[in-house]
Amino acid sequence: MLMNQLLTFASCRDYIDECAEKLKQVQRSLRAHQYAEIKRERDEAQFWSAVCVYAQYRRLSSWLISSSKVIMAFTNNICIALLFCRFRRT
Numbered sequence: 001m002l003m004n005q006l007l008t009f010a011s012c013r014d015y016i017d018e019c020a021e022k023l024k025q026v027q028r029s030l031r032a033h034q035y036a037e038i039k040r041e042r043d044e045a046q047f048w049s050a051v052c053v054y055a056q057y058r059r060l061s062s063w064l065i066s067s068s069k070v071i072m073a074f075t076n077n078i079c080i081a082l083l084f085c086r087f088r089r090t
Helices: 002-089
Strands: none
Touching: none
């Protein structure tokens, strides 16, 4: 009878050990999946952040180019007007 109880205990213990090992494996797999998902989201956020920065740079540079063209045209008109006034006085 004692031997039978020991064998029953051993089989229960083995079953519990197998389930515990499966649980640990599933937990490890879940952590790895969560880490991979967090890393993917972080990489995606960095990518879109870089895209936004690049777009802002492009908008700013195009604005500066168009503004400098306007400023250059304005200063050219002022210079022409000043030259015209100077030659007109003489």
